[in-house]
């Protein structure tokens with residue numbers, strides 16, 4: 001009998017290791033033949049630890065499982081949630097990037113290949129590099145790190161820039177609150193990222209890759225390191241990738257707890273052993289990146305989506321989506337929700353459908369007050385705006401951003417003035433210090449919000465001015481976008497700041 | 506108990522530096538290795554790193570001070586990192602954190618008087634769908650409640 005118990009961080013944080021151990025011990029004591037597979041998470045975090053028992057080729061789900069439930073699961077008397085694929089939250093998804101996550105043993109390369117893995121890389125190794133770049137362009141894939149820049153165009157710049165050494169750098173800094181998709185795919189399907197990076201290397205002529213992975217993710221670091229070792233042993237990495245004569249190798253670099261190092265130029269400075277200060281652009285990293293050489297910097301999800309594009313074809317991917325937002329987006333539903341987790345779907349679903357329908361509203365059962373989309377620099381949306389469809393342009397048009405597609409839900413007990421204050425405080429703590437509006441402005445922002453809350457209504461104008469200065473005068477989005485959450489909170493919830501509606505406008 | 510380990514010698518530190526010298530951009534990997542070994546980056550390591558990388562000691566200090574992860578003095582026996590970011594706040598993380606700080610008698614970054622526990626803020630552990638979240642040394646904790654954080658601190662000796 002095969003039993004799946006996730007090794008995913010969220011599952012571990014909810015007791016998966018203890019459950020796995022209890023299953024092994026119970027099986028030993030009653031002499032049952034049980035193979036425990038530590039898979040990735042299926043993404044239904046409210047059901048974690050979600051244990052799957054394979055019976056007659058069907059994987060029956062149980063969850064959330066505690067150690068006390070183990071005997072009943074083993075003897076078949078426990079009540080099952082049914083086959084994982086039939087759970088509505090799962091059944092309603094379109095899984096392309098996450099197709100294998102939670103299904104396979106993350107560190108078993110044969111299992112990976114048996115589920116479509118390596119087909120994309122094999123195709124790419126036979127293709128002309130310029131044609132690979134064209135395919136990525138045709139797929140419509142846009143950067144999932146936040147800015148939504150077309151991945152094919154970035155690759156073309158690096159492809160067209162001659163150099164003796166080029167690099168693929170994967171941005172796995174995932175600092176945005178409410179996001180965990182990068183972590184999940186690295187823990188649950190690490191070979192997809194490795195394969196995506198190898199394809200990128202082939203496309204642009206880069207032979208070295210790095211994954212800059214935040215130190216807050218010890219499980220992802222361990223899984224990725226093990227996967228790289230396995231890939232190297234199997235000839236997927238090294239001087240002769242899958243016998244093609246093409247070289248590509250990679251290593252993990254661990255971050256050091258600085259949010260701003262998710263910004264690509266700060267990240268490159270950090271990798272070079274410097275303070276993670278943001279560099280002015282130009283030069284673009286695509287032309288002068290790591291060690292001054294042409295470098296592709298892409299988010300984990302951008303790179304991990306490349307294999308499926310080559311496996312199934314650019315047109316297949318581009319068929320999904322809405323307008324210029326093509327393909328699927330792994331939405332991360334977090335905060336105060338009944339059904340939190342990872343929900344991959346074609347672009348275009350309305351925000352309200354995600355929050356009310358998919359996530360089932362709040363965990364506390366109270367009304368939704370606000371939803372922050374796109375991490376700590378994203379705007380707060382209110383239920384009146386729930387018809388906004390999930391798409392880059394659509395969110396931009398509504399005064400917000402998709403960012404890395406985190407959706408954080410708050411109920412009506414939330415004090416939005418405190419959330420605005422947190423945004424400013426975070427900016428002050430994490431500012432790289434390069435520009436004054438961000439470095440000083442964020443500290444003033446905290447003070448100004450405190451003044452407003454203490455009853456100084458006139459300070460509201462000051463806060464607006466300050467935000468305008470930050471928006472206009474900041475080099476990067478940390479200082480430039482912090483006004484989004486602050487001003488949207490102020491606009492929608494002046495009462496929380498002790499203001500009358502007119503004063504906030 | 507706060508650890509009073511003997512200061513590491515040059516002989517302890519040098520191999521941790523040397524092992525990374527072939528890497529491109531070796532400074533962060535070196536600092537991580539040194540901190541992993543000693544729980545902090547001892548002052549004695551700074552000139553050695555500077556020398557090995559042919560940069561100034563001031564530059565090494567500059568890098569050390571930029572990143573939240575690195576410490577120049579040892580932490581308490583256990584480090585409890587509590588998430589302060591939005592998704593955990595949506596689940597009542599702020600009140601839990603306040604209770605934990607009060608219970609240990611410290612402010613953020615502080616170490617309890619007996620040296621048992623240091624409490625650090627962290628901005629997201631990627632456990633945002635099962636908050637409030639924390640990390641106790643290397644162990645992750647999700648859906649944390651008041652009783653749990655209390656038990657964690659008791660176990661840690663705060």
Ligand SMILES: Cc1cc2nc3c(=O)[nH]c(=O)nc-3n(C[C@H](O)[C@H](O)[C@H](O)COP(=O)(O)O)c2cc1C
Nearest residue numbers: 143144145171173174175262263264298299302477
């Ligand atoms: C303050 C700040 C933090 C960022 N953090 C991340 C991050 O954690 N992960 C990420 O992929 N991109 C992050 N970005 C965006 C990167 O600068 C860059 O656009 C991205 O890595 C490019 O990859 P993509 O085109 O695949 O999205 C951040 C940007 C800013 C301004």
Ligand code: SF4
Nearest residue numbers: 432434435438476479
């Ligand atoms: S906006 Fe802030 S984080 Fe960004 S470059 Fe300026 S000081 Fe650094």
Ligand code: FES
Nearest residue numbers: 588593630632633
């Ligand atoms: S916001 Fe707390 S773990 Fe992400």
